Amino acid sequence: xxxxxxxxxxxxxxxxxxxxxxxxxxxxxxxxxxxxxxxxxxxxxxxxxxxxxxxxxxxxxxxxxxxxxxxxxxxxxxxxxxxxxxxxxxxxxxxxxxxxxxxxxxxxxxxxxxxxxxxxxxxxxxxxxxxxxxxxxxxxxxxxxxxxxxxxxxxxxxxxxxxxxxxxxxxxxxxxxxxxxxxxxxxxxxxxxxxxxxxxxxxxxxxxxxxxxxxxxxxxxxx
Amino acid sequence: xxxxxxxxxxxxxxxxxxxxxxxxxxxxxxxxxxxxxxxxxxxxxxxxxxxxxxxxxxxxxxxxxxxxxxxxxxxxxxxxxxxxxxxxxxxxxxxxxxxxxxxxxxxxxxxxxxxxxxxxxxxxxxxxxxxxxxxxxxxxxxxxxxxxxxxxxxxxxxxxxxxxxxxxxxxxxxxxxxxxxxxxxxxxxxxxxxxxxxxxxxxxxxxxxxxxxxxxxxxxxxxxxxxxxx
Numbered sequence: 001x002x003x004x005x006x007x008x009x010x011x012x013x014x015x016x017x018x019x020x021x022x023x024x025x026x027x028x029x030x031x032x033x034x035x036x037x038x039x040x041x042x043x044x045x046x047x048x049x050x051x052x053x054x055x056x057x058x059x060x061x062x063x064x065x066x067x068x069x070x071x072x073x074x075x076x077x078x079x080x081x082x083x084x085x086x087x088x089x090x091x092x093x094x095x096x097x098x099x100x101x102x103x104x105x106x107x108x109x110x111x112x113x114x115x116x117x118x119x120x121x122x123x124x125x126x127x128x129x130x131x132x133x134x135x136x137x138x139x140x141x142x143x144x145x146x147x148x149x150x151x152x153x154x155x156x157x158x159x160x161x162x163x164x165x166x167x168x169x170x171x172x173x174x175x176x177x178x179x180x181x182x183x184x185x186x187x188x189x190x191x192x193x194x195x196x197x198x199x200x201x202x203x204x205x206x207x208x209x210x211x212x213x214x215x216x217x218x219x220x221x222x223x
Numbered sequence: 224x225x226x227x228x229x230x231x232x233x234x235x236x237x238x239x240x241x242x243x244x245x246x247x248x249x250x251x252x253x254x255x256x257x258x259x260x261x262x263x264x265x266x267x268x269x270x271x272x273x274x275x276x277x278x279x280x281x282x283x284x285x286x287x288x289x290x291x292x293x294x295x296x297x298x299x300x301x302x303x304x305x306x307x308x309x310x311x312x313x314x315x316x317x318x319x320x321x322x323x324x325x326x327x328x329x330x331x332x333x334x335x336x337x338x339x340x341x342x343x344x345x346x347x348x349x350x351x352x353x354x355x356x357x358x359x360x361x362x363x364x365x366x367x368x369x370x371x372x373x374x375x376x377x378x379x380x381x382x383x384x385x386x387x388x389x390x391x392x393x394x395x396x397x398x399x400x401x402x403x404x405x406x407x408x409x410x411x412x413x414x415x416x417x418x419x420x421x422x423x424x425x426x427x428x429x430x431x432x433x434x435x436x437x438x439x440x441x442x443x444x445x446x447x448x449x450x451x452x453x
Binding site for chain 1: 290389399
């Protein structure tokens with residue numbers, strides 16, 4: 001055991017954790033919007049819209065995240081047309097490519113979580129709203145969404161933890177996140193166990209924090 | 224389509240073998256995972272606090288740490304650990320372990336943590352009366368496990384195990400970082416030499432979709448088979 005290496009690598013790894021957190025938060029925020037959008041599309045009665053939303057979530061949940069990042073980072077740059085548009089400013093940055101891939105991926109899982117949450121809402125709640133003369137738009141925003149959020153919290157907590165682990169793939173597109181820096185230190189010092197313990201502890205600590213926060217929110221929003 | 228031709232002119236056969244490799248690694252990893260689950264499930268269900276702690280540590284750490292980090296640990300630390308053991312026995316030459324073994328072991332440990340949770344949940348949801356009834360009938364402990372607990376457990380576990388299989392199948396894409404030529408690595412090589420990453424990575428995605436789709440069909444059949452009588 002090389003304790004000195006563990007102590008010297010800790011600040012470096014902690015610094016890299018910042019990038020991991022940035023990636024996580026950005027992809028969760030975008031992913032939540034995408035997820036909500038596709039959950040609503042999934043409940044649409046129009047068959048084409050419905051199938052489109054189903055296809056989206058099927059493809060993104062059925063393929064590895066690594067393929068998705070590679071398609072976006074290496075693949076999209078190949079399209080000549082894209083290079084001439086404003087989009088290229090975003091797509092040439094590995095940071096944004098990673099966020100787009102993560103957001104699309106977590107969006108697919110989130111849409112499934114939200115859809116099942118919406119479907120488990122008792123029809124009585126909506127009927128009660130209707131009989132009180134509340135417009136269906138307000139029923140959606142004030143009754144369905146808050147209940148769905150509460151129902152989906154446990155599953156969404158798991159999804160956040162999965163996404164935290166998913167951000168480690170950013171290191172494959174040259175980003176120096178926690179895993180990227182850990183790999184760099186391992187490959188220069190050849191001391192994998194020490195670095196694994198330090199980096200792993202940081203990840204476990206973050207997982208623990210997410211878990212505790214979700215548990216707290218579950219308690220707070222329970223009815 | 225020319226680019227996917229079999230033989231020397233296209234990448235068809237290479238990608239076909241790569242797909243078989245992905246399947247082989249996934250199945251090996253899943254089986255290694257079952258061995259881990261068989262060891263750690265009793266620990267997690269044990270009443271002994273110390274054994275319980277070991278079981279919980281395994282599932283918590285593995286499920287809380289990114290898969291890629293675990294793979295790097297095995298990739299960089301695997302041969303070092305084997306060489307250390309060998310040096311105790313007086314063997315000092317360099318030992319290199321095969322990427323297939325390292326990869327399936329790393330993925331196996333990860334999949335084992337998920338399988339452990341599935342088995343634990345399945346055993347815990349078996350009705351207590353079943354255990355009591357077999358005790359009353361004087362059935363021996365190991366026969367009770369094979370004839371009473373296992374069949375009921377499998378029925379409950381198969382839907383969740385199919386999730387673990389999907390996770391394992393997708394995790395094998397990460398082994399490409401160690402150089403094992405599976406779907407992802409082969410696409411990387413092909414994309415590099417043809418400068419057509421969009422096509423090859425999209426094709427890799429299609430291959431993964433095909434694998435998940437076909438395996439789901441198969442598992443659904445198993446599910447029907449094991450839920451006969453319910």
